[in-house]
Amino acid sequence: MSLSRKIVLSVAGNKLVSGFIKKYGMKMGAARFVAGETLKEAIDQVRLLNKDGLVVTLDHLGEFVFEESEALASTQACLDVLDAIHESGVTSNLSLKMTSLGLDLSKEMCLKHMRMILDKAREYDNFVRIDMEDYAHIDVTMEIFDELKREYGKHVGLVIQAYLFRTVEDMKRLESEYEHCNLRLVKGAYMESPSVAFPNKADVDQNYLKIIDMHLLSGHFSAVATHDDMVIQHTKEFVKQHNISHDQFEFQMLYGVRPETQRALVKEGYAMRVYVPYGNDWYGYFSRRIAERPANAFFILKNMFRK
Structure with missing residues (x-):
């Protein structure tokens, strides 16, 4: 750091x-x-982004859950997001952290809440992205994802982090097991032990490009989450070289970060998804952006x- x-x-x-x-x-x-403290404010911002050709993933901010009632409240917030997307007609899906749904309290509780959310996502033909958190949560996250993936198919996807040694093998398994393996590819933001993660930025960068190429060639949908011009250019050249359709991947960026680049990519004909957080519990997220x-x-x- x-x-x-x-x-x-x-x-x-x-x-x-x-x-x-x-x-x-x-x-x-x-x-x-x-994008605001309320869901209405967030939907208003999504509508404006959609007008500029940008698609969205909404995230109700919340990180620390210590009681079942808090986990249930976070679950309800996710259900409200899916309802609001459906009722407003905006183009957006949902992103969530399973720790906010009670993962640290019990795996069974988290699974129950995830099924409530995914039942609604499937009803609306929408999509839910499960964020990957720190290394201590990876195995249980994979276990839950596998269970839910078998039940909900194309309606659920996962985040994969390039800085972990295990990532390539995890991806090979996921790509071979599932017909629809929609992965959001990121470098990774947690502080991890050098026994499980690349300690040097150059190695992370190299592995990031490797997993982007790997997933694009797999035929599965790739969400390339980056603000790095080098990575963007690499992806453009790679898909052109291998005749990969533009509907097989998208770029993703954070709300408020490089908005001009986001719109420029849309004008070039690329799908561009903006990660839009909202909610009262915004301070931690905001501090990390700074x-x-x-x-x-x-x-x-x-x-x-x-x-």
Whole structure:
């Protein structure tokens, strides 16, 4: 972890700072990265993105669940998202973290909640993306995904992280076992032991390109989640070289990050999906966006002192 990232996350953990940002942050600039605190605000933003040709995945923010009632509330929020997408007619799917659905409380509870969500997604012919979390959750996440994949088929997909040693073998298994294996390919954002993950950025970057190529060639749908021009260009050249149809993959970026590039890709004829988070529990997500790119802090400071 870089020094600047450590400093930002340390400051973000300060009670005085967090209290101030939580009170005024949305007005000062958090709204650049978070689509609002309410579902209605989020749907309004999705509608605007759709008008520019962008498709969306919505995520109700929430990370720490300690009670079954909290897990059920998070589950209901996901159901509400699917209802709102269907009723509004916007083009969006749903992304979620299974820890918010009670995974740390019990596997059975999480499975029950996931089935409630996927029943509705299948009813609406929509799609749910399961986020991959830290290494400690990978095995149970894979177990649950396998069970749900057999039941819900094309309506559920997974995130795969390039920085893990095991990733290529995991992908080979998934690609061979399932007819529809829609994977979101990312580099990975958690701090992991060098015994399970590549410690050097150059190795992660190399493995990321490797798994993009691998999944594109598999014939399954690939979601290439990146803001990196090099990765974007590599993907463009690879699909052209191998005559891979544009409907077999999409680029994905975060809401508020490189919006001009997002729209430029749409104009070039590529599918571009925007990850749109919303909800009251936005502070942790917002802090990580600042930590990833400390230049974003200047954007916030500018808004703080704007007359």
